[in-house]
Amino acid sequence: MAERKKADAKPARGAEPPREIRDEVEGEASGRKSALGYTKPRTYEELRAVLASGTLHFPKRLRQVAIFLWQHPDDVALGTIVQVAEQAGVQPSTLVRFAKTFGFAGFSDLQGLFKDHVKGSWPEARGRAEPTSRSETHAELHFLGGIVAAARASLDRIGESFDVASFEAMIEVLAGADLIYLVGSKRAFPVTAYLSLTLSQQGVRNVLVDNVGSTAFDQIGCIGRGDALLAVSFSPYNSITPDLVAVAHERSAQIVTITDSTFSPLIPLSTRWIEVIESDFAGFRSLAASLSVGMALVHGVVAKRSAGRRQAR
Amino acid sequence: MAERKKADAKPARGAEPPREIRDEVEGEASGRKSALGYTKPRTYEELRAVLASGTLHFPKRLRQVAIFLWQHPDDVALGTIVQVAEQAGVQPSTLVRFAKTFGFAGFSDLQGLFKDHVKGSWPEARGRAEPTSRSETHAELHFLGGIVAAARASLDRIGESFDVASFEAMIEVLAGADLIYLVGSKRAFPVTAYLSLTLSQQGVRNVLVDNVGSTAFDQIGCIGRGDALLAVSFSPYNSITPDLVAVAHERSAQIVTITDSTFSPLIPLSTRWIEVIESDFAGFRSLAASLSVGMALVHGVVAKRSAGRRQAR
DNA sequence: TCAAAAATGGAAATCCTCTTCGAAATTGAC
DNA sequence: GTCAATTTCGAAGAGGATTTCCATTTTTGA
Structure with missing residues (x-):
């Protein structure tokens, strides 16, 4: 872990920020040609705010980095x-490269922010958490314990930070839609x-865009102004979901999104969106939080529709 | 931060423990001349217990170290x-020297314990999950809280009653199968x-019997003696799943089942089965437990197969 | 479709960290 | 007070970790 002292970031070629970001910064702080140094975040919270602003368009790999930093700050702080x-x-x-983009001298410099943050917010944690009590005996049981813990952590995170306003707005949009399309x-x-199953069982007409027969684009091609699309999308965002959503957007459908980071390409296209972060264990990712939030959405839509019908009488 | 692999602590002069400690240890574990390696703590808690025992008399500098480790674990984890x-x-x-005293290969080795501890106990540290606190205000939030609680309850139940033997037998069956069919x-x-997705991503060939084009029976009709079928089925058992499983049974395929009660019609047909009970809230049922158990199965199969391949060489 | 610009991957170079080891200082017994 | 054993110090070497650089790939704009 190098704690380099020198901060004399020479304007080497590799140190130049990607174009979108440079434009962004220069646009804001008019005329500061070499200016990213000025915007170098001084705390973890500042960095997080910058990442969350959503106005930054990263290229693929840098976005990947941003998402990882966002979702695994402790691993960044403690790893090489x-x-x-x-x-x-x-x-x-x-x-x-990512670190230099934000004006840091290098990775170590950036990592310092994460270390400080962990150090600062840690003392409460002592002597808690016994997730692997009886799991020691069998390796596979240990894994099961890990998976369950990941699911629990995902559920916990809902309680910690949940955007109620967006959530209710999403219900509003879906309840008001003529036909609900589901993409994931x-x-x-x-x-x-x-x-989709639950909606149907509750009497809410919906189309699950499953791409059976590679007809997803044809299905989406029928979406109209009065319809709404519920998209669920996780990083990496390399499936056809963004393309499908783009089509729906062009056809002026309302779009609501459940996603796992503010970097999702769906966000600019969405009327409303909500962030749901799933934990993973050994690369096996939970779906518990997304399912819960999704179910709550469905329930909200059903409740709102039947309330509307009651009033209409 | 060097993560050295070699642990071949030669009995170099500097590596010998200070006299008081050596006496101490030899007194306790009578006769283990080279024994400090045996007492190497495996977790932070173990190390803490040893330090706390108070029976160790360190020389001045080493005591200084012990006190610092005790009082500033986060600085130890995050610093060089x-x-x-x-x-x-x-x-x-x-x-x-201190690290070697306890049988570690060096400081990095010792530090690993602190890192693991911080990593393990950090996510919980921020804002303790109060999912249903302010939920009273909005009805929909209350519902979300209920759904999340149902998911949690389902996960809890895994820990309470879990048939390890069946679980491991199921892994055995699936790992030994030529081709894995999935029905649900x-x-x-x-x-x-x-x-199915996860299996494929892990390189395990499988067939998801999804009944697209109503071809489920034709697909199952191809199952053979060397294949295995993983069925997932919940009450009411009125879908085509029991019929499909019956066909597979007739064709002498091995059948393993995840189901939610002992009354499932699949149980008589199954080689091994496991019970997973999902809680519900207002009729909306969780899938958290089934997904977790399923993922653990997948992981077990992958692990067993790669282990088998290793042995085969 | 092509050319230019940007982004990426990967290996070499550099720098720092951790460890080792001998010398100096301290402790404690006689 | 002296000697031997133990502990501490600090410089130097070995080994990683971080950074730099450039060839290659990908994206952008005309």
């Missing part, structure tokens, strides 16, 4: 650059599948 | 050896869909 790079699925050099690929598909 | 040494008021080499209708479908 190699470990962090592996977990984030990028090259070590990408992390350095890969990991998100089980979620949309369950929501 | 030089930083820790400075803060503790000792030489870096003293920290290494309605509510169970999201579970099988996610398991």
Whole structure:
């Protein structure tokens, strides 16, 4: 863990920020050509605020980094650059590039913020958590314990930070829609599948865009102005979901999104969105939080619709 | 932060424990001449217990170290050896000596314990999860709280009663199968869909019997003696799942089942089965427990298969 | 479709950290 | 007070970790 003292970031080629970000910054702080140094976040919270602003358009790998930093601050604080790079699925050099983008001297400099943050917010944690009590005996039981813990952690996170306003606005949009389309690929598909089933059982007409027969775009092509689309999407956002949502957006449908970071490409297209972060264990990711929030959405839609019908009489 | 792999602590002169401690240990574990390695703590808690025992008489500098480790675990986890040494008021080499005293390969090895501890107990540290506190205000939030509580209850129940033997037998069956078929209708479908995805991502060939095009029976009709079928089924058992499983049974495939009661019609047909009970809230049922158990199964199968392959070489 | 610009991957170079080891200082027994 | 055993110090070497650089790939804009 190098704690380099020198901060004489030479304007080397590799140190230049990606274009979108440079434009962004120069646009805001008009005329500061070499200016990213000025915007270097001084605390973890500042960094988080910058990342969350959502106005930054990162290229693929840098976005991957941003998402990982957002979701695993403790791993960033405690790991080496190699470990962090592996977990984030990028090259070590990408992390350095990312750090320089924000005016840090290098990864170590950036990591300092995370260390300070962990140090500052840690003392409460002592002597808690016995998740692996009887699990020691069998390795597979240990894994089961980990998976369950991840699910629990995901559920806990809902309680900690939940955007009630967005959530209720999403219900509003879906309840007001003529027909509800559901889109979710890969990991998100089980979620949309369950929501679709539940909606149908509750008498709410809906279309699950499952891409059977590769007809997803044709299905979405029928979406109209009065319809709404519920998209569920997790990083990496490399499935067809963004493309499908883009089509719906063009056709002026209302779009509401459940996603796991503010960097989701769906957010700019969405009328309302809500962030749901799922924990994972050994790379196996929970769906517990997304399912819960999704079910609550469905319930809200059903409740609102039947309330509306009652009033209409 | 060097994560050294070699643990071949040669009995170099500097590595010998100070006299008081050696006496202490030899007194307790009578006769273990080279024994400090045996007492190497495996977790932070273990180390803390040893330090707390109070029976150890350290020389001045080493005592200084012990006190610092006790009082500033977070600084130990996050700092370099030089930083820790400075803060503790000792030489870096003293920290290494201290670590070796307890059988660690060096400071990095010791520090690993502190890192794990911080990592493990950190996420909980911020704002203690109060999911249903302000929920009273909004009806929909109350519902979300209920759904989350149901998911939690489902997860809790796994810990309470879990048939380990059946679970491991199921892994055995699936790992030994030529091809794995997955069957689950309605509510169970999201579970099988996610398991199918995960299996594929882990390189385990599988067939998700999704009944697209109403071809489920034709698909199952191809199952053979060397194959296995994982069925997921919840009450009421009125879907096509029992019929599909019956076909597989006739064709002498091995059948393992995740179900929610001993009355499931699948149980007589199954080689092994496991009970997973999902809680519900206002009729909206959780899938958290089934997904967790399913994922653990997948992981077990992957682990067992790769272990088998390793042995085969 | 092509050219230019940007972003990425990967290996070499550099720098720092951790560890080792001998010398100096301290302790305690006789 | 002296000697031997133990502990501490601090410099130097070995080994990683971080950073830099450039060839290659990807994206952007005309």
